[in-house]
Amino acid sequence: MTTITVLGTGSWGTALANVLLDNGHDVMMWGKTQQTVDELNHSKTNQKYLPGITLNENMQATSDLKKALSFSDYLIMAVPTKGIREVCQKINREADSKKVIVHVSKGIEPQTFKRISQMIEEEIHEDFFTGVGVLSGPSHAEEVALRQPTTVAVASDNEAIRTMTQDLFMSDYFRVYTNDDLIGVEIGGALKNIIALAVGITDGLGHGDNAKAALMTRGLAEITRLGTKMGADPMTFLGLAGIGDLIVTCTSVHSRNWKCGNMLGKGLSLEEALSRMGMVVEGVRTTEAAFEMAQTYNVEMPITEALYGVLFNNEPLETNVKTLMNREKTNE
Ligand SMILES: NC(=O)C1=CN([C@@H]2O[C@H](COP(=O)(O)OP(=O)(O)OC[C@H]3O[C@@H](n4cnc5c(N)ncnc54)[C@H](O)[C@@H]3O)[C@@H](O)[C@H]2O)C=CC1
Numbered sequence: 494m495t496t497i498t499v500l501g502t503g504s505w506g507t508a509l510a511n512v513l514l515d516n517g518h519d520v521m522m523w524g525k526t527q528q529t530v531d532e533l534n535h536s537k538t539n540q541k542y543l544p545g546i547t548l549n550e551n552m553q554a555t556s557d558l559k560k561a562l563s564f565s566d567y568l569i570m571a572v573p574t575k576g577i578r579e580v581c582q583k584i585n586r587e588a589d590s591k592k593v594i595v596h597v598s599k600g601i602e603p604q605t606f607k608r609i610s611q612m613i614e615e616e617i618h619e620d621f622f623t624g625v626g627v628l629s630g631p632s633h634a635e636e637v638a639l640r641q642p643t644t645v646a647v648a649s650d651n652e653a654i655r656t657m658t659q660d661l662f663m664s665d666y667f668r669v670y671t672n673d674d675l676i677g678v679e680i681g682g683a684l685k686n687i688i689a690l691a692v693g694i695t696d697g698l699g700h701g702d703n704a705k706a707a708l709m710t711r712g713l714a715e716i717t718r719l720g721t722k723m724g725a726d727p728m729t730f731l732g733l734a735g736i737g738d739l740i741v742t743c744t745s746v747h748s749r750n751w752k753c754g755n756m757l758g759k760g761l762s763l764e765e766a767l768s769r770m771g772m773v774v775e776g777v778r779t780t781e782a783a784f785e786m787a788q789t790y791n792v793e794m795p796i797t798e799a800l801y802g803v804l805f806n807n808e809p810l811e812t813n814v815k816t817l818m819n820r821e822k823t824n825e
């Protein structure tokens with residue numbers, strides 16, 4: 494049995510804490526919302542994020558970060574990309590020992606183009622830092638919390654972090670592969686959300702499966718082009734953190750990114766769609782980052798560019814579909 498702290502009491506942090514508890518580990522969750530913390534402790538549920546699901550009876554949580562950090566030196570960080578730096582700064586104030594941090598978030602920071610592990614490395618003081626990893630792949634929290642078969646990859650430059658994380662999470666319903674391409678695993682998880690938003694839009698517009706398959710295939714080409722430019726191994730995009738996560742996010746009823754895109758396709762504004770979601774839709778912010786990266790590094794990303802125009806410049810959906818279809822003819 495290992496002690497583990499999970500930071501973030503949203504859907505993904507809760508589902509992963511449940512996997513670790515099922516594996517017999519001693520887990521402490523930390524969240525900033527006292528009501529959710531109380532519910533996890535007393536009802537063993539998280540109705541806002543995982544409605545109708547009863548969690549492991551040993552589930553425990555606290556809103557006291559110092560207490561959560563003194564519980565374990567192995568941290569799972571499960572907060573949206575936007576909150577990563579803030580949580581790291583809080584760790585610097587409250588920690589009293591070195592930590593391994595495995596994050597499970599999917600995004601890239603606009604303007605800096607930083608991956609999440611890079612933000613963590615930048616922010617966490619060396620006195621509190623052992624190393625960093627990422628757990629990613631096709632894994633909706635709603636299914637993991639129901640103990641449905643799921644496969645993911647863990648990546649880190651530190652082999653001990655890869656194997657330790659694999660050992661802690663592996664179970665008969667949660668299979669973990671190690672992967673030594675940290676850059677590729679992080680980029681694949683982040684960029685697939687852009688394509689899922691675009692697929693949601695075409696589905697909302699009433700287009701068919703041909704359009705969906707086209708966006709997924711050409712989307713994977715964009716992801717691979719930008720990813721390799723950033724130093725990823727192109728083969729990673731044919732694995733769980735690449736095409737695996739692309740498939741699930743573009744086709745699952747659980748996907749927040751697909752649902753948000755679908756509402757846009759049906760005519761809602763971005764503000765309306767986001768407020769109806771009430772959960773993080775990482776692809777919106779990542780579209781901004783990837784659009785800027787494509788310009789800066791001169792990478793061709795037509796789907797990302799079209800989506801950027803829709804999200805941030807109020808460009809009409811149908812016009813952008815036509816623009817994509819009528820691009821200069823080319824070779825696959
Ligand atoms: N939900 C899912 O099925 C999966 C989500 N992910 C990724 O995990 C990350 C978290 O997503 P979810 O759990 O789905 O989000 P969520 O919207 O369900 O919950 C986010 C949680 O983070 C907390 N939070 C937000 N900002 C915070 C801050 N600054 N400090 C402390 N807590 C903060 C919120 O209070 C909430 O509890 C995202 O990057 C997402 O892409 C990855 C795989 C699966």
Ligand SMILES: O=C(CO)COP(=O)(O)O
Nearest residue numbers: 630631632633748749750
């Ligand atoms: O990354 C995910 C599944 O692997 C979750 O995707 P959504 O944020 O679109 O729900």
